[in-house]
Amino acid sequence: MKRTQKKKHPKICFAASSGGHYEELMTLKPLMEKYPCFILTEKTSYIDKASGRNTFFVLQINRREVLFPVKFTGVALKSLYLFIKERPDVVISTGVLATIPICLIAKLFRKKLIYIESIAKVTDATLSGKLLYRYADQFYVQWESMISIFPKAIFMGGVF
Numbered sequence: 001m002k003r004t005q006k007k008k009h010p011k012i013c014f015a016a017s018s019g020g021h022y023e024e025l026m027t028l029k030p031l032m033e034k035y036p037c038f039i040l041t042e043k044t045s046y047i048d049k050a051s052g053r054n055t056f057f058v059l060q061i062n063r064r065e066v067l068f069p070v071k072f073t074g075v076a077l078k079s080l081y082l083f084i085k086e087r088p089d090v091v092i093s094t095g096v097l098a099t100i101p102i103c104l105i106a107k108l109f110r111k112k113l114i115y116i117e118s119i120a121k122v123t124d125a126t127l128s129g130k131l132l133y134r135y136a137d138q139f140y141v142q143w144e145s146m147i148s149i150f151p152k153a154i155f156m157g158g159v160f
Helices: 020-026 029-034 068-086 097-108 127-132 144-148
Strands: 012-016 037-042 055-058 090-095 112-116 138-141
Touching: 012 020, 012 029, 012 068, 012 097, 020 037, 020 090, 029 037, 037 068, 037 097, 055 068, 068 097, 090 097, 090 127, 097 112, 097 127, 112 127, 138 144
Parallel strands: 012 037, 012 090, 037 055, 090 112, 112 138
Antiparallel strands: none
């Protein structure tokens, strides 16, 4: 008698900085309910909409801050620690800055990266999008006009 092996669902890291990027990420709750996952986001005073989910926080960073290099390094180290601890198979990110380390770490470990460019971007790209476009296994845009900026992107319409 053949033993059938139970198919293992991929573990997903959902990553977004705070504010609108996090709100866009939360529209993916149906996926969060279907697959084993965890969330990586910035620590802020906002209400956590991922209640009941395994959520990890990194520092909120701004590239114009004097201490940006130090804070970004801290976010990168914490992201590496969380990646090794949680071992995701896929990272899905809506950006931006604080999520770059976990996205690049995923690629370093040969895992899948899915990036969703912000719905706020209609005619120009986020800096994170410009960087991660070359590494993403799937890159989604929410406006058809963005295909001219990211020719290999997949137009998906709005996530809202």
